[in-house]
Amino acid sequence: MAAVHSVLKHATCPESIFFHFIAAEFDPASPRVLAQLVRSTFPSLNFKVHIFREDAVINLISSSIRQALENPLNYARNYLGDMLDLCVDRVIYLDSDVVVVDDIHKLWTATLSGARVIGAPEYCHTNFTKYFTDVFWSDPDMSGAFTSARRKPCYFNTGVMVMDLVRWREGNYRGRIEKWMEVQRKTRIYELGSLPPFLLVFAGDVEAMDHRWNQHGLGGDNVRGTCRSLHPGPVSLLHWSGKGKPWVRLDAKKPCKVDHLWEPYDLYISNNEGHYYPHNDNHHSSGFFTGSGYL
Numbered sequence: 035m036a037a038v039h040s041v042l043k044h045a046t047c048p049e050s051i052f053f054h055f056i057a058a059e060f061d062p063a064s065p066r067v068l069a070q071l072v073r074s075t076f077p078s079l080n081f082k083v084h085i086f087r088e089d090a091v092i093n094l095i096s097s098s099i100r101q102a103l104e105n106p107l108n109y110a111r112n113y114l115g116d117m118l119d120l121c122v123d124r125v126i127y128l129d130s131d132v133v134v135v136d137d138i139h140k141l142w143t144a145t146l147s148g149a150r151v152i153g154a155p156e157y158c159h160t161n162f163t164k165y166f167t168d169v170f171w172s173d174p175d176m177s178g179a180f181t182s183a184r185r186k187p188c189y190f191n192t193g194v195m196v197m198d199l200v201r202w203r204e205g206n207y208r209g210r211i212e213k214w215m216e217v218q219r220k221t222r223i224y225e226l227g228s229l230p231p232f233l234l235v236f237a238g239d240v241e242a243m244d245h246r247w248n249q250h251g252l253g254g255d256n257v258r259g260t261c262r263s264l265h266p267g268p269v270s271l272l273h274w275s276g277k278g279k280p281w282v283r284l285d286a287k288k289p290c291k292v293d294h295l296w297e298p299y300d301l302y303i304s305n306n307e308g309h310y311y312p313h314n315d316n317h318h319s320s321g322f323f324t325g326s327g328y329l
Contacts, residue, residue, distance in 0.1 A: 036300045059085050096219055116208065127197055131275065132273045151201045154190040154247075155244065156243075
């Protein structure tokens, strides 16, 4: 809800935005409940809830360093070309732990040059070896995905991506990612969840976006759970990737310094019994929503 609220608050033309929500088929909070909650919070919003069939990926998921990374919904981005209607030819994929503080239209109009399928902020000085095991790097057939002259691998965070779904479907990129997941099931080549197969397919062939569009890592250290500060430079999108989430830390009265940036967009308040209900403030539901567009 905070992510949606932030997108609408900063959009110059919110009536042009369409939201696609991905819900787990067997989640205790059913897709119908999600749809009712969104509709009651944003009465004029144009949106659709898509049900992600977990059996499409459950047999491809391997264990990870954190159990949360094994959630099938982490892999839903691999199946957007199948879940969304064929008329949807481009999306902005956003994780739910983000706050947008700029006009999302600026990201929407980004050019994907050549035959590139996705655009995202790149980080080419990251130690890329840490994302894969020694088994991977010692096998020239596998490590050759990165050591070929054509590709200089750069890290990118998959929580914020512009995606050309026409090229995605035509290139069968879902199948390419699944092939690496099948390799992982047989020979452990990485420790993280859904990120490494994306890197294997796309790293070195991503349209580099300005870093301001994914100020990631605000969830803190993945192992120790310690706080992190903002990176230097301008910010258009704040991303609480990592172990800690701002709503949990705020509820526990143990927020990190950056968590106060989330709080103005959080439309939920707690009652005395610890339950939550929508904070129905008029400023977040002023009339909009037709058109095609964003995820």
